[in-house]
Amino acid sequence: MIFYTGLGYLVLPLFIAPFMVIGLILDKWIGLDVLGRRSSWLVLHSLMVLGAILVFVVGWYGNRKKVAEVTYEQTGPVTTFRPRHTLYWIRMEYWGPIGLAIYFVFVALRSRG
Amino acid sequence: MSPIEVRVRPNNALRGLVLCAAAFAGLYWFLGYLPFIVWVVAPIALIAFIINVIRGQGTDPVLIINDDGVFDRRLKVGTIHWADIRRIKSYSLSGALYISLELHNMQAYESRRPLWLSVVSQVQRLFRMSSLSISTNGLDIDHNTLVHKIHEGCGTMVSETRTIEAG
Numbered sequence: 001m002i003f004y005t006g007l008g009y010l011v012l013p014l015f016i017a018p019f020m021v022i023g024l025i026l027d028k029w030i031g032l033d034v035l036g037r038r039s040s041w042l043v044l045h046s047l048m049v050l051g052a053i054l055v056f057v058v059g060w061y062g063n064r065k066k067v068a069e070v071t072y073e074q075t076g077p078v079t080t081f082r083p084r085h086t087l088y089w090i091r092m093e094y095w096g097p098i099g100l101a102i103y104f105v106f107v108a109l110r111s112r113g
Numbered sequence: 114m115s116p117i118e119v120r121v122r123p124n125n126a127l128r129g130l131v132l133c134a135a136a137f138a139g140l141y142w143f144l145g146y147l148p149f150i151v152w153v154v155a156p157i158a159l160i161a162f163i164i165n166v167i168r169g170q171g172t173d174p175v176l177i178i179n180d181d182g183v184f185d186r187r188l189k190v191g192t193i194h195w196a197d198i199r200r201i202k203s204y205s206l207s208g209a210l211y212i213s214l215e216l217h218n219m220q221a222y223e224s225r226r227p228l229w230l231s232v233v234s235q236v237q238r239l240f241r242m243s244s245l246s247i248s249t250n251g252l253d254i255d256h257n258t259l260v261h262k263i264h265e266g267c268g269t270m271v272s273e274t275r276t277i278e279a280g
Contacts, residue, residue: 003241003279067275071200072267074217082275 006085007062011055011095018050045107052100059085059092114266118174119254126165133158176252178262183214185247189230190222193245195266197222203260203276204242210249210256210276212263213242240279 002009019034026032026043034044066081085092137155141147177184182194193214200215216222222245223231234244249256257274264271 001279003277005275005277009278067273068271069200069202069275070264070267070269070271072198072269077267077269084275 002087003089004085004087005083006092007058008085008087008092010058011087011092011099014055014058015048015051015095015099018054019044019047022047022050041107048100048103052096052103054096055099056093056096059094059096063091063093114178114180116177116179117254117262119176119178119252119259120172120174122251122253126162130158130162176247176254176259178266183247183263183266188245188247189227190225190245193222195268198263198267201260201263201267202242203256203274204240204246205276205278205280206240207280211237211242211246212249212256212260213237213246214263215243216245219243219245241277 004011023034026034032043033039034047062085063083065084067084069080069082071078071080083091087095090098133155137147137151140151173186175186177192182192182197184192193216197216197218198214199217200213202213202215204211204213226234231244234246237244237246247259249259252259260274261271
């Protein structure tokens with residue numbers, strides 16, 4: 001079950017979009033397979049960093065203007081400003097670095113094995 | 114505030130049955146067989162439709178908004194007074210829209226409900242919704258308009274609302 005608000009559902013598609021699109025272009029035009037065993041890991045890492053940057057930029061841009069949520073406390077209404085775009089209650093832009101951290105942990109574990 | 118009476122859209126049950134039948138036909142066309150769950154859901158949908166036809170389309174409003182508060186016949190708690198509402202949240206669970214009402218005195222309202230409904234509504238809490246949530250699908254009022262009207266009743270005009278989606 002995915003919980004999101006606004007464009008939060010785009011986190012994963014945006015994160016892998018550079019890898020998919022640029023990876024496909026590199027493969028078709030220069031014959032560079034980014035997942036190939038002989039290829040440098042630098043290209044794959046760069047595409048993932050690019051994905052993280054894309055998520056961060058889209059999230060940051062979308063969350064510039066916040067939504068006012070009113071809570072009717074007994075002392076009177078309290079307005080809280082909430083981000084528009086979230087995934088699992090975490091702001092969309094934060095998922096860029098989080099996704100990148102998960103990716104590098106995965107890479108580190110894989111290189112050990 | 115001028116009173117608002119909200120009713121269920123006519124032929125909603127028939128529309129639901131037709132959609133179900135189309136979905137099952139599509140699934141059969143795609144898979145070449147019908148999964149077990151369809152054999153469980155299909156008779157339930159059919160029985161629900163027959164019961165709906167026998168009982169007839171009620172003309173009574175399911176939801177009334179007036180100076181006192183908001184009354185949803187389906188919640189079985191009576192009128193929820195404006196002063197008791199603490200927070201209003203908009204939810205979409207796989208396309209089913211809800212307005213979750215968090216109250217200052219939740220227990221008092223909960224105690225008015227039949228036990229079976231209290232137990233069933235606890236499922237909504239898994240999705241971080243209040244157990245007193247108004248389902249807005251199939252009503253003759255737009256979901257966002259209803260959210261705005263409830264905020265208006267509480268004394269605030271909101272320009273926009275944020276819907277928490279779960280799917």
